[in-house]
Amino acid sequence: MSSELLQIKNLHKRFGDLEVLKGIDLTMKHGDVVSLIGSSGSGKTTLLRCVNLLEDYEEGVVAVEGEQIGYKNKAGRRIRLPEKEIARQRAMTGMAFQHFNLFPHMSAIRNVMLGLVKTKKMAKDEAYAIAEKWLGRVGMLERKDHFPGQLSGGQQQRVAIARAIAMNPKLMLFDEVTSALDPELVNEVLAVILDLAKEGMTMLLVTHEMQFAHDVSNRVIFMQDGRIGEEGPPQEMFKNPKTERLSEFLKSSKF
Amino acid sequence: MEITQALNAIWATRFAILDGIWNTIQISLLSIFLGTLLGVVVGLILTYGHIAVRVVIRIYTDFLRGTPVFVLILACFYILSVIGVDLSAFQAGVFALTLFCSSHVGEIVRGGLQAIPKGQTEAAMSIGLTFSETFFSVLLPQALRQILPTWVNTATEIVKASTLLSIIGVVELLLSVQQIISRTFLSLELYFFAGFVFFLINFAIEKGGRYIERKVAIPN
Numbered sequence A: 001m002s003s004e005l006l007q008i009k010n011l012h013k014r015f016g017d018l019e020v021l022k023g024i025d026l027t028m029k030h031g032d033v034v035s036l037i038g039s040s041g042s043g044k045t046t047l048l049r050c051v052n053l054l055e056d057y058e059e060g061v062v063a064v065e066g067e068q069i070g071y072k073n074k075a076g077r078r079i080r081l082p083e084k085e086i087a088r089q090r091a092m093t094g095m096a097f098q099h100f101n102l103f104p105h106m107s108a109i110r111n112v113m114l115g116l117v118k119t120k121k122m123a124k125d126e127a128y129a130i131a132e133k134w135l136g137r138v139g140m141l142e143r144k145d146h147f148p149g150q151l152s153g154g155q156q157q158r159v160a161i162a163r164a165i166a167m168n169p170k171l172m173l174f175d176e177v178t179s180a181l182d183p184e185l186v187n188e189v190l191a192v193i194l195d196l197a198k199e200g201m202t203m204l205l206v207t208h209e210m211q212f213a214h215d216v217s218n219r220v221i222f223m224q225d226g227r228i229g230e231e232g233p234p235q236e237m238f239k240n241p242k243t244e245r246l247s248e249f250l251k252s253s254k255f
Numbered sequence B: 001m002e003i004t005q006a007l008n009a010i011w012a013t014r015f016a017i018l019d020g021i022w023n024t025i026q027i028s029l030l031s032i033f034l035g036t037l038l039g040v041v042v043g044l045i046l047t048y049g050h051i052a053v054r055v056v057i058r059i060y061t062d063f064l065r066g067t068p069v070f071v072l073i074l075a076c077f078y079i080l081s082v083i084g085v086d087l088s089a090f091q092a093g094v095f096a097l098t099l100f101c102s103s104h105v106g107e108i109v110r111g112g113l114q115a116i117p118k119g120q121t122e123a124a125m126s127i128g129l130t131f132s133e134t135f136f137s138v139l140l141p142q143a144l145r146q147i148l149p150t151w152v153n154t155a156t157e158i159v160k161a162s163t164l165l166s167i168i169g170v171v172e173l174l175l176s177v178q179q180i181i182s183r184t185f186l187s188l189e190l191y192f193f194a195g196f197v198f199f200l201i202n203f204a205i206e207k208g209g210r211y212i213e214r215k216v217a218i219p220n
Helices: A044-051 A083-090 A110-120 A124-138 A153-165 A183-198 A210-216 A234-239 A244-252 B002-012 B014-049 B051-066 B067-080 B089-114 B120-128 B131-168 B173-184 B187-216
Strands: A004-015 A018-029 A033-037 A059-065 A071-074 A077-080 A093-096 A171-175 A205-206 A221-225 A227-231
Touching: A004 A044, A018 A044, A018 A227, A033 A044, A033 A210, A044 A059, A044 A171, A044 A205, A059 A234, A071 B120, A083 B120, A093 A153, A093 B120, A110 A124, A110 A153, A110 B131, A124 A153, A153 A183, A153 B120, A183 A210, A183 A234, A183 A244, A205 A210, A205 B051, A210 A234, A221 A234, A221 A244, A227 A234, A244 B187, B002 B014, B002 B173, B002 B187, B014 B051, B014 B089, B014 B131, B014 B173, B067 B089, B067 B131, B089 B131, B120 B131, B173 B187
Parallel strands: A033 A205, A033 A221, A093 A171, A171 A205
Antiparallel strands: A004 A018, A004 A059, A071 A077, A221 A227
16 A cells, blocks of 8 residues: 555646646645635636545546545456446545535434445444434534524534544545635634544645735645646745746636 | 105115215225326336336326326226237226326326425435435335325325226215116205215314324424
């Protein structure tokens, strides 16, 4: 097993004629927290979604702990893995979404339990105990029997994070998790993520919160037209941007 | 006077009428049940099926929905026997209503499934669920809740359409009443009675539907 947790090599992704990722290389070690920043359309979210194959990719390799996600090479040809295999691989990573995507017909705790019972084949009471533990961690234990429609956006997002983390993923993906939230609800969600980062959770985040990217990450990647424009430790990136594009971007994001 | 006469006539023929009611209920429940099962499969194919299969099923639903139920019943009764499928009038009638029901339910299910945001599937996949697990745990429960009111409506249409089976000689409620009318000439009273019983059956279905709707409503 390689020491790299996530390895992306020469990743290309097209939507029809439009090439949105034009050769991305990225490696992450255990415990890394990497933020992807950049203007909309630069490919941040698509890159994130290729990691758990919510988007197929046409060229290159995405590998988690040395295992290529979604495809294998057989006699020089690239073959998509069977659906069951891909489902197993997807559970290696956890994902939190911009619009939470909680299951509206299930209570908070049943949302968290679903993956444990279906994917991890746990007994109900074992899954219940784990779900309770993680709901407690995100401060939602008291509302475990509430349905998503009865929760605020910030609370829903915290449950959604618990749902992903409870699966014990090797890597957490956060896709603009605060973009759909009212401003006063942003901090409660960021606090949860910061907390997880402190505990050594490996994370890849897409965010528009520059201050947060600065505080939480040990590396920031500035995406630009489907390529990595600039990358480095946040202190350096934000203080001394090397490229004109990044300094303009930082100015427009009021950092 | 006619009212008493009618009541007497109904009482005197109560067993024939009860048979008719029982037939109507059997035909309706069977057709709704089988039509719904088939309809869910049709809806699934219309939503997720391979393009070639989808086209075939699309033609199936459009054809059935664009044909009068009356014609369907006649076709199932007369044409099937020509090609060697020997069904009783009852069976042919239930078969026709099942096809009719499945085309409507299929279309409703397709609409219900497509109305669910894509994020639901993505969230389920991101925690490692396979497609069938996603379908049964996440998509279907949401779709069923959403289509319930429309489905109840289809069910009541099937009950009403069951009267058309009288044309191929199935003695359901309407035909049993007609047979009494031909002996007693109390057409107004007895048709009114038949109409009232149909109303009661559909009223029960609608009440039942509302009850389930309330039972499975998602708190918010």
